[in-house]
Every structure is written in C-alpha cells, then in structure tokens.
Amino acid sequence: MATSIGATNSVILKDSKVKIHGFHGLRSSYSSGSVVPLRRCARVSSSSSIVQAVSAPVKPNTSTEPKRSKVEIFKEHSNFIRYPLNEELLTEAPNINEAATQLIKFHGSYQQYNRDDRGTRSYSFMLRTKNPCGKVPNQLYLAMDSLADEFGIGTLRLTTRQTFQLHGVVKKDLKTVMSTIIKSMGSTLGACGDLNRNVLAPAAPFTRKDYVLAQETADNIAALLSPQSGFYYDTWIDGEKIMSAEPPEVTKARNDNSHGTNFPDSPEPIYGTQFLPRKFKVAVTVPTDNSVDILTNDIGVVVVSEAVGEPQGFNIYVGGGMGRTHRVETTFPRLGEPLGYVPKEDILYVVKAIVATQRDNGRRDDRRYSRMKYLISSWGIEKFRSAVEQYYGKKLEPFRELPEWEFKSYLGWHEQGNGGLFCGLHVDNGRIGGKMKTTLREIIEKYNLNVRLTPNQNIILCDVRPATKRPISTALAQAGLLHPRYVDPLNLTAMACPAFPLCPLAITEAERGIPDILKRVRAVFEKVGLKYSESVVIRVTGCPNGCARPYMAELGLVGDGPNSYQIWLGGTPNQTSLAQTFLNKVKVQDLEKVLEPLFYCWKRKRQAKESFGSFTNRIGFEKLNEIVEKWDGIIASPSRFNLKLFADKETFEAMDDLAKEQNKNAHQLAMEVVRNFVVDQKNGKAG
Template sequence: MVKSAPPPIASRKPSKVEGLKERSNFLREPVATEILEDTTHFSEDAVQILKFHGSYQQDNRDNRVKGQEKDYQFMLRTKNPGGYVPPQLYLVLDRLADEYGNHTLRATTRQGFQLHGILKKNLKAAIAAIIKSMGSTLGACGDLNRNVMAPPAPFKNKLEYQYAWEYANNIAELLTPQTGAYYEIWLDGEKAISAEENPEVKAARQRNGTGTIFHDAEEPIYGTYYMPRKFKACVTVPGDNSIDLYTQDLTLVVITNDEGELAGFDVFAGGGLGRTHNKEETFARTADPICYVAKEDVYDLVKAIVATQRDYGDRTDRRHARLKYLIHDWGVDKFRLVVEEYFGKPVEPFKPLPEWKYRDFLGWNEQGDGKLFLGISIDNGRIKDEGNFQLKTALREIVEQYNLPIRLTGNHDAILYDIEPDNKQAIEEILNSRGVVTNPGQIDQLARYSMACPALPTCGLAITESERAIPGFLERIHTLLDKVGLKNEHFVVRMTGCPNGCARPYMAELGFVGSAPESYQVWLGGSPDQTRLAEAYIDRLHINDLETFLEPIFVFFKKSRKKGESFGDFCNRVGFEAIREFANSYKPRTVGGVGKARHRITVRDDVYDVLKEAADRQGKSMTDLVDEALKLYLKAE
C-alpha cells in the first residue's frame, strides 16, 4: 500500500497553504529569495514557509502609527526535545536577546525558548548563531512535528525518566524535516557539526513496505505537502503529567518490565486545544488511549500514526485539519484499523496505568546521583531584568560560572541541574541577590500554577491581553478569595489572548480566553492535574466585571465543597446549572459590614437571554448595557 497524496475530496479544493508548500521546493522558496532583499518584511507567501524554519513575522501593535509602515519584527522559536538546553546554547540565546531582540527570553509552554523583536536584517545571523551552538529552530513552527516534550525532572536514578528523554530525542530526530533548505538558507549550505545520527532512527526513517514513506524523496516521511497542520508529541512516564499529555496529538508512555527495563509504550492520540469562537465545528479535545507498542516497533507505529494523519487529515479546511478532528470524525476503532494498515500488523491492547498527577519540580531536589537540581518559577515564562528583579542576569551568571545545563518545563519554568552540593549556597546567593525566590513555599501559589500566552502586542492572532494582564487578574482574585474567606486557596488559572489555546486554558480549573477587547470567555471545571477538559461557562466577561462574576462562584465553592475538593473538581461535580442558580440569587457581601455594595436587580429569564445576546453582539458587559438603556429611558421620561 503506497500513499502519495491526500485522498481526493469531491468539489473541495486544497487550502492556499497546500499550494505554497507544493511550490516551495521543500521549504526553500520564496524565503531563500526574499531573505536577500533589503526590506523590513517578507511577503505573505514567504511568511507561511518561514514558519517551518521556526519564525513568525509579527508587528508590534503598541508602535503602530497611522499612515506609517507596521513595526515589523520576528519571533524565533527554538526546538528543544525534552526541554534540554545545553549551557553554551543558553548563553548564546541570552546574548541574542540583547543584541537582536527585546532583551528578554520567553520560555514556552512546549519546553522551548522564544526570542522576540528581531529585525529581518538580523534574522539570518540569529538563526545561524543558534545552529552553531547546537540548537535549532527547524520545525518549531509550521505543518509538521513540533517540539517533542518530556518530563523535565532530571532524575538520574529513575530509568523510566532516562527512557522518556531518550525517546523524546529519538522521535524528534525521526520526524525532523530532511530538506536541505534550512542549512542552505541560514548557513549558506554548510551543515552544522552535530552529534552522529542514531542509526536505529535513521534506518526506521527509511524503512517502508506499508505506505508510511515516499521512496527516493527529499522528505521520506512528509512528502511534498508535509502535514495538514501542526503535529504535537510527547513522551512521559506513568503518573507524571507535567507535560499535559491529554493535549497532544501523540503521547507515548514508557512501560517497563519487572527489572525496570524498557518494554514498550502505551499510546494516546487525538488531543488538541485550538478552536475558533462561534464556530462549533471547532473544539478542544483530549487524547484517547489507542494501543500498546513494543519498544522495537515504536518508530514504525509513530510513522503509521503520522502517515494516517498526513494522508487522511483535512487539507481543505485548516480549521479542521488537526488529528483530533480525524479521530473525532472516524472514531477510535476506525482510526486504529487504518493505523494498523500502515503499521503492517495488529496493535496490542493498551496497558493499565496509574492515576496522573501534575508536578512542577520547583525548589531544590536531589537528582539521584549525588548532585542537585533547582526548579525556578518564571512568571509567564518571561526571563528579564526589571528593577530589583534580575532573573536574566542571575541565570547568565550561574550558567557562565558553573556551566550548568537547563531543562525547560511544560509550565514555562526552568530547571538548573547537575549542581554540585558544594555550589548550592553560592547559587542561592546569586539568585537571592537578584530578587529571585527559590523556596516554592514563598512563591505566590496562584502565580505558581498559572500560565499565559504572550498575546499583545506582538502576536498577530491576539484579540486582547494575556501575559500583561494576568498579574492584575491574579491580584484581584487573591483579594476576592481573601474577602470571601478563602485566603490560602489556589487553583490552576490559565489565560490566552485568543481561542487558539497556546497556554492550554481549556484544561485549567479557571481559564480565560480572549473573546473581545478587554473581554474573555471563561472556562471552568478542569482538574488540578490537567486530566479533564474544562467547559465554557460564559462567552464574554469584561475585565471590569471580574469580581462581580467570580464572587458568588467562590462563595458557593466555600459553602458546598467537599473536604479537600479543588475548585475545578467542585465546578465539575456540582455542574453549571447549580452554579448559575446560586449566582443569580446571591447578594454581594461587604467587608465587616461596611463598604460599597453593588446594587442588583432581577430580570425575567426571557429578558436576560435577549440582554445577554445584545451584550455579546456589542462587545459590552450586561451591566454596562443595562446602565446605558436605563439612562436613556429615564432621560426620555
């Protein structure tokens, strides 16, 4: 069985991007031509191909001036399987952030780094410097396999973690684009010195007989058209959900035998969070258990899953192109049967797994070989110097002085490891002198478990603020929790500036998703361990109404929770109907019996529905809309 192109779909043309990929000569053009031009930006066609090379063209909306050209700049994203960043690469990224970027580094929620603010004229020099420092940006964006995640904890005495890192690297290697375009454009054809390719992985990439590869092609796995959309993968160990395994297109779970040796992998597939407001055909989805695969067959099974999505994924509608939609439309059983055709034999049954738990590995820990690792909390992943807080300088000093590698986490934090115990105090002093807290108990707990995407001003998809807004949101939530008697309560809060879900808000206990300027869709009911999808509770909440909206929900939580029950589990258990019923009858509190209470009026259900629809349509809060209407009515009287 040999596949060569997507199955034809009657009367439906492939999307424009499919044509661009076909004409790009395996990701060369028009980037190779336009990088030589003395301009500030690329054409729209080049921008689509540039993504495969790890860069997004952006413009800083804060700097827009009417009648002038946009403030064009570029975001560069690195590809770091398992979040591994060697010391020499980190120091180069730190330097590039100052030399060409905006003086910050952004740790991503997929264990890579982003550099923001790079000008087109400096793009080639920046990418070349990363490649020459054993790094890469190839495939960090675009319609192919993205960064392969793995648990970041550097346990040297736990074989399952060693296997997870090894196979995260191997799967990343297996699915790396083979086109020569990357080195031709950014290093003038000179391939960087790199570690010898794993011969087992190299053989697996070329192995065929069931239609998983294209013979004698520059891209044996991807072919001319690459994937229909992005493809996200991770490798983890039983019980460790530090990488949001249910949100991935493909998850491998290490399974060991009684001696602790690698036997094979449980396989999940079909997770993904991107969606579009007001388009019900787009939705967030958690991955399904698919099968078990022995270690000697794992590369062939990965290729079979990739080939199934490559050949049957929707190439006409990019909103419907992720693997999650294929599995949703087909069902798991049909998907499994097609994968078996590519695999060449039946798959084995999924093996039982323990309960999943989220851990962030912050603070000082023993790594099992006499050395230590230190997990450092980074607010929204932004490594910067600001006033007395100088995380960027502190990390540079430590990496320079002690030559330490870093593992980035799926919660955009960082782990320094291979630390000699004798150096612990000195490292602690460097961080403390720069205002960096290392004791997890001293970190604000809401901030510790929160995430936000960059959003405005640079992300072209952002509808509203996220990274710049979430600190204020968390402060207001703290104040409200204190007011209702939940001072020490914390839960997972995530925020994005648009519905694409880069900070994975749909798995949060409390998720904010940008839906209009200064307004958010609110999601409730995810679990603390990210094992359950939240649900949309309200489509548009204006930032001015945050306290009015959350107070009755928090009070209901306090009054009706079970012992030890988390906020997300509570919302999921009682259901939205009960929450709405309580909120509608709730009378706002005042602190100590004094203070300004918000007056409330009740409207009939039919009026409420019309009011809500009008508020959503106009992008206003219902409070503001009622206020305007009443003022006009009373004035007319």
C-alpha cells in the same frame, strides 16, 4: 504497480514533461528529473507519458479535485520550503510577502508587528527554538541570552512546549541570529509550521530508568520527524553541513518502507512535498507524571515498566488538541484517547504510522479542521486504529492500565540520582528579563550548568554540585528567583500566552494582564475566607487558539473581545479533565462579579479536599449561573485570616515597595514573611 493500502511511492521521470493529478488534491507540472509522488492506484501510461496519482479520499478516474487551502498551494510551489522565502529575505523591505510568511514558520519563525504602535507597521520576527525534552546546553543558553540583548527586545521567553521564544528580531538580522543558534548547538527547524513541533518530556533530569527512556524516546521521535531536505541549512548557513550523531535505530525507522509509509527517493521521505495538513504535537512521559499535559497532544507516549522498574514498552494516546474558534461549535478542544500498547523497540514505527495516517487523511481544504483530532472525531478510534495498523504492519496490543496522573512542577531543590542536584525555578509567565536574566546568566556561566525548560514555563538548573548549592541559592534569592514556598500558590500553576503587543492573533491581553488578574483573585480568596495555601489552576490566553492550554485549567480566561474573556471552568489540578465554557464576553473589570460568588460557594459547599474544578463539575453550570446571577456581593462572615498587619504608614510603604518587585501587594508579602517565620520557628523547635 501494487502497493499496500495507503502506501505511497515515487518515480523519477526523465526526458519528459508529465502532469500529476490528485496528489493531496494537487495539480502541477514537473519537468525532467522530478520526483513525482504516487499513491495507491497510480497508473503510468507509457504511450502518453501521463502519470495519474490519486490520493484518498478522491476516487480514481475522476476529474474533480478537492478544495485545498492557500497554504497547501504555497507548500506545493516552494521547492521544499525554499521559494519565495529565499528571495524575500534578500529584499530591502522590512517584511516578507504572504507566501514567505507561511513558509518561514517551518524554519521556526513568525513575522509580527507591534500592535501598540500606530501608523506605519514596525515589522519584526519571533524565533522559536526546538529543544526536545526542554534540554538546553550551556553554550546554547548563553548564546540565546546574548542574542536577546543584541538583536531582540532584551528578554527571553519560556514557552509551554519547553522552548525559547526570542522576540523583536528585524529581518536584516535574521540570518545572523539563526546561524548563531545553529552553531551554538541549537535549532529552530520545525518549531512552527505544518510538521512535528517540539517533543515534550519531563524536564526533571532524573537518572531513573523510566525517565531516561522517556527522554531518549522524545529525542528519537524529534530526530525521526525532523525534515531531511536541507531547506533550513541552505537558507541560514548556506548549506553548511552540521555534524550530528543520529542513533542508528532512528535512521533505520525513517528509511523503512515495508508498509508504504514513505515517499521513496524523495528529499522528504516522510513528509513529501506537502508536509502535514497542520501542526503536529507529541509528548512522552512516565506513569503519574503529567508535567507535559499528556492528553493535549496529537500523540501521547507513556513508558510502561515491569513491577521491578524495567521499561518494557509504551502506551499510546492520540487525538488531543487545544485550538478552536469562538462560537463555531464544529471546532473544539479535545483530549487524547487510548490507542494501544507497543513494545519499546517498535515505538518509532508506530509514531511514523500515526503521522502517515494523518498525512494522507487529514483535511487540507480548511485549516480550522486539519488537526488530527478532527480526523479521529470523524472516523472514530476503531477506524483510525485500523488505518494505523496497516502502516505499522501488525496489530496494536491492548492499552495497559495506568495509575492516576499528577501534575509535577519540579520546583525547588532535588537530587538527580547521580550525586548531582537540580533546582527548579518559577518564572512568572516564562518571561526572563532584568535582574533575573542577568543573575541566571552569571550562575549558568560561572558553574557551567546545563538547563532544562518545563512545559509550565519554568526553568531547571541541572547538574549542580552539592558544594555550590548554598552560593547559588543566595544569588537566586537576591535576584527574586524565590524558593517555591515564597511564591504565591496561585502564581505557581498559572500560565499565559504572550498575546499583545506582538501576536497577530490576540484579541485581548494575556501575559501583560495576568499579574493583575492573579492579584485580584488573591484578594477575592482573602475576602471569601480561603486560605493562602489554597490555589486553583489559572490559565489566560489572548485568543481561542489555546497556546497556554486554558481548556485544561480550573479557571480558564480566553480572549473574547477587547478587554473581555470567555470563562472556562472544570479542568482539574492534574490536567485530565476538559474545561467547558461557562460565560462569554466577561469584561476584565467585571471579573470579581463572577469570581466572588464562585469561590465563596466553593469555600462553603465543597467536599473534603475537593478541587475548584471538580467542585464546578459536581455542582453543574446551571446552578453556578444561578448563583452568579443572584449574587449580592455580601459575604456572610468575613475571613478571620484577613488580618491587619501594619501599625504605621512607613512600614507599610517599605513593604509595599518590596512587594511590587515581586508582583505582589504588601499584605501578601507580609503574610508570607509571618508565615515563613512561624514555620521556621516550629521547625527549629522540632529539630
């Protein structure tokens, strides 16, 4: 049975009981009719009916099995992610057991409990949708909005991977909520778990050829890497068939086994019984547009066009990833690096080849080291490229030169290119609730709008008719969804993960803590004389897993203990540089002792237009540590911009009440009002 290097085959065994050895370190018995995955060097002995299958890196004819994590065992015995979840969902208990807790992730859900409560744990489930490119049809948005009120905690959360998270669903309601999402043109399949997660792409609904291709490619990659064994629909809608028109090129690429990427005759031709070693993330974009944090993904795909704008192919980055463990130096965040270029008709085959390389060689013994970034760091890019090329069946072309990346938020009003408009709305920390939630629903329902979610936790209203721009703008402003010029620049680029009270991994606050942190940073800015229009990219996470991508921030705060953070410095505004650890275990109440000298030094010693992140990299951490340690809290010259704006207590109190509704202080809001008045007056005169 000859196969190409790295190839994987399967056989159907009937009327016999056989034992399989070594497939991804597995040993299990299969009865008649079983699908048995076979790796290269597999042998079938007709006399003994014994199948021996050896998976790299185990050598043939050895009895030693590599260690494997508990999750690998759960997957092995799950009948393609069904058992014991299917049984646990039927019990009266409010929670599910350990194996089912791991398996339900593949269905797009995490079991959680409220960590603010004391005594008996109050279990609930978080559901995460899967929305390639952040696309949310009108019907799905309205369904999610209703589900949040009826079965959740009354809010929707926008994630850093262009999806919704619905918190607080109790076990007995899971099937109702899941089936509603599915029947409303949505899905949660693969939003979590050891498989491909949501595929990112620029959320802006431009009709330009390169943007259209990027979004179509993201859709196709998502379809290609979607599980095929039916476990999701069996569990939540009793196996009901959901009609979906899959592009023929996706079906063709999935079924192609010319170079041994597939498990023939398996319900999961790409994933097999064990799926991937860990989560897998893909993003697609166009040159200059780094709204997707392209270098933080396992695979980054970039459209490459001719000078006249006709897309020709794709550059491929590989090996990005954020997760790490505090003070374990063998774990680390990593940026993706160039792998090569492929013509546009080959993109699905190359993506599949990369996934197969990680599937067959990624570590399955210790989940801390199972992401593809560790495989590439261990092998080096040349060896990894060679393995991918064997699955791809040809050589990758050299990586094409790209222009410099820019962060694009797409906030405010823009033309789509087809006569319609879109409006990008800033949502602090991605949390939609209260009057904002009510107003968004009314607008989306009244004007029959589709929406898109951005990787920066914001929302875009799409396909707006120009005649409806004015009434929509008025309704948004009344709900506190302000034009970006009225939002504090610090808030515009800030992100935080949910952390407490529901995330079981959280060490300290993130989403609940960042509003106060941003206010305090703004106060430091004013104290040291930085202008209101200036900003730094701030990201806060409650643990080191990096869900809000803090390791790309100019100022990253990473939970490092109760009410304390690691401080990371050195990212850049266009998200192309990796930050580094500056200080450990800084108590939240002591942040000003670090931030004041850093921002004061930046104000005084920066070069022309030098960002805070670039400044910290140029000065160096040794010098910055010395500055922080010697800081005496004295500002040489107080800011001439820190003006007293209130002549009476009554005006101050009224402004303060308005400011609190926008998570600001009275001084900040007053400065915005004055500034915008002056701008409007100037524009009026200029007109």
